[in-house]
Amino acid sequence: MNSRGREAAAIFLALVAAGAALQPVAGPVRVALGPTVSAGRVIRRDALVGRSVSVAVLGGFRALAADLLWLETYLAWAAGDQAATQALIRLVTSVDERPESFWLNGARMMAYDVAQWRIAAADRTGEPLAAVRRRIREEQAGAALDLLAEAQRWHPRSAAICIEMANLELFGRTDLAAAARWYRTAAEMPRAPHCAARIYGELLRRQGCRAEAYAWLRHLHPHLPRGDPEAMPDVVLARIRDLEDQLAIPEANRYAPPGD
Amino acid sequence: MKAREVAIARIWLIAGHSFRKAVRQRLPRLLLVMLGASWAAALVLRDFRLGSSEIRFLLDAGFGAEAMFGAILAVVATAQLFFGETERRTVLMVLAKPVRRAEFILGQFGGVLLLLLAFCGAATALLSGLLWWRLGAMPGAAAGAPGAGPLVVFGDVVLCGVVQWLRLGVLAAVTLLVACYARSSLFAIMVGFAVLVIGHLHHLARDFYELAGSTWTAAGARLLSTALPDFQLFNVADRVAAGEPLPGGLLVGIACYALAYMGVFSALAVFCFQRREL
Numbered sequence: 225m226n227s228r229g230r231e232a233a234a235i236f237l238a239l240v241a242a243g244a245a246l247q248p249v250a251g252p253v254r255v256a257l258g259p260t261v262s263a264g265r266v267i268r269r270d271a272l273v274g275r276s277v278s279v280a281v282l283g284g285f286r287a288l289a290a291d292l293l294w295l296e297t298y299l300a301w302a303a304g305d306q307a308a309t310q311a312l313i314r315l316v317t318s319v320d321e322r323p324e325s326f327w328l329n330g331a332r333m334m335a336y337d338v339a340q341w342r343i344a345a346a347d348r349t350g351e352p353l354a355a356v357r358r359r360i361r362e363e364q365a366g367a368a369l370d371l372l373a374e375a376q377r378w379h380p381r382s383a384a385i386c387i388e389m390a391n392l393e394l395f396g397r398t399d400l401a402a403a404a405r406w407y408r409t410a411a412e413m414p415r416a417p418h419c420a421a422r423i424y425g426e427l428l429r430r431q432g433c434r435a436e437a438y439a440w441l442r443h444l445h446p447h448l449p450r451g452d453p454e455a456m457p458d459v460v461l462a463r464i465r466d467l468e469d470q471l472a473i474p475e476a477n478r479y480a481p482p483g484d
Numbered sequence: 485m486k487a488r489e490v491a492i493a494r495i496w497l498i499a500g501h502s503f504r505k506a507v508r509q510r511l512p513r514l515l516l517v518m519l520g521a522s523w524a525a526a527l528v529l530r531d532f533r534l535g536s537s538e539i540r541f542l543l544d545a546g547f548g549a550e551a552m553f554g555a556i557l558a559v560v561a562t563a564q565l566f567f568g569e570t571e572r573r574t575v576l577m578v579l580a581k582p583v584r585r586a587e588f589i590l591g592q593f594g595g596v597l598l599l600l601l602a603f604c605g606a607a608t609a610l611l612s613g614l615l616w617w618r619l620g621a622m623p624g625a626a627a628g629a630p631g632a633g634p635l636v637v638f639g640d641v642v643l644c645g646v647v648q649w650l651r652l653g654v655l656a657a658v659t660l661l662v663a664c665y666a667r668s669s670l671f672a673i674m675v676g677f678a679v680l681v682i683g684h685l686h687h688l689a690r691d692f693y694e695l696a697g698s699t700w701t702a703a704g705a706r707l708l709s710t711a712l713p714d715f716q717l718f719n720v721a722d723r724v725a726a727g728e729p730l731p732g733g734l735l736v737g738i739a740c741y742a743l744a745y746m747g748v749f750s751a752l753a754v755f756c757f758q759r760r761e762l
Binding site: 227232235236240246247253 | 526545665709719738
């Protein structure tokens with residue numbers, strides 16, 4: 225090895241040593257910054273549109289790139305192109321994972337609109353309807369749930385994403401137990417809308433868990449703000465009374481709302 | 485005056501000279517104009533925002549443009565300053581005086597750091613002014629949504645500018661090292677940009693080779709990612725654009741990381757320049 229080669233090797237070794245020595249500094253910074261884009265997501269993204277998007281991401285123009293791609297998603301959606309719509313939804317959320325609206329609206333498109341297009345196409349081919357429709361709805365709800373599971377990696381404290389997952393379990397898969405679990409998770413998130421806790425109670429009742437539903441609603445009602453129409457304390461109280469009748473709760477043990 | 489103080493005075497003198505020389509070049513002014521133009525384009529395109537608020541959109545575009553044009557300035561200005569001195573042989577006149585080679589290199593690096601500080605300062609001030617103007621045009625926007633923080637914390641925007649300067653400083657130090665080793669400015673510029681891209685993506689390469697299950701390539705990728713600085717660590721702009729606070733510990737960690745790398749790269753640049761034939 226000549227002197228320049230030795231010089232280059234010495235520099236490389238010094239850099240490796242410096243990098244290793246700086247790992248204790250870099251580690252906590254990496255943890256504090258949160259999750260980064262994984263290799264799998266980048267490979268999928270680059271397979272779809274090439275390196276231009278990665279360059280845009282590196283340049284920091286993610287919001288602009290994602291917005292323009294979202295417009296393209298709308299065009300594909302308006303044209304009823306299911307393959308392009310689904311691919312673009314995944315692409316937009318890969319480019320900019322920060323806005324919740326891309327995840328939520330993308331999941332709704334995949335679960336409801338694409339399912340409807342597929343059902344219409346199946347109807348035209350004359351396939352047996354009920355079973356096929358059910359299978360398509362479940363498949364699309366599953367795809368949307370996968371998307372939202374990915375969203376949770378970036379938005380772990382988002383009540384809106386949990387509620388959307390609950391809705392997909394309820395309307396897409398008609399799985400009441402799974403939907404109830406997601407509504408409960410949403411209800412426990414910060415700044416969760418009041419409906420999440422109320423619907424959780426209602427789903428418990430529909431599953432036949434009346435005692436649990438009653439206990440939940442009794443616990444919930446005193447915390448509902450009186451002046452907020454979205455909280456619907458009167459509806460919750462009516463459900464409590466209804467459950468008390470069904471469970472034959474004695475008059476002395478019935479729920480007494482605060483202030484009565 | 486002690487010898488160390490004299491050396492610092494000489495480094496400072498060379499840094500000031502390099503800074504003035506860099507400012508007189510067209511590149512910094514051109515990049516500032518392009519930065520302004522890209523923000524004007526972001527203002528025009530803000531109606532296309534679909535996933536975020538206008539202020540977050542402008543913050544994202546603003547930080548993105550600052551990072552991109554700042555990186556061009558850090559790489560090109562460092563290489564131009566160094567090779568301007570060596571190719572025109574003015575370095576020989578400087579070194580004929582009682583100036584050590586290490587002082588010359590540290591002075592050059594100091595000049596580039598001053599230039600980058602001026603660029604980041606101007607860019608951050610312009611961005612803050614733009615955000616201030618847009619917030620003023622939106623009644624009640626400065627306070628933010630109920631239950632959430634304000635849309636823009638100007639202190640965090642300034643801190644983001646400081647982090648950007650540290651990142652560009654590391655990139656300039658890398659370029660200076662390559663320039664001291666290389667024979668042509670083009671090579672130094674190309675390698676500077678390559679290190680920037682690799683520094684942003686090497687964690688992906690490491691993940692990829694580990695997923696692929698190839699032991700040797702995974703070890704190679706790990707070695708490379710250890711040797712090069714991780715520029716992803718300077719990515720605090722996303723947090724600021726999302727309205728999240730910047731913890732003091734995070735900023736101290738980033739500053740330590742950047743200063744340590746600047747020290748390592750400039751020491752290696754001095755090592756190369758000591759052995760270089762002029």
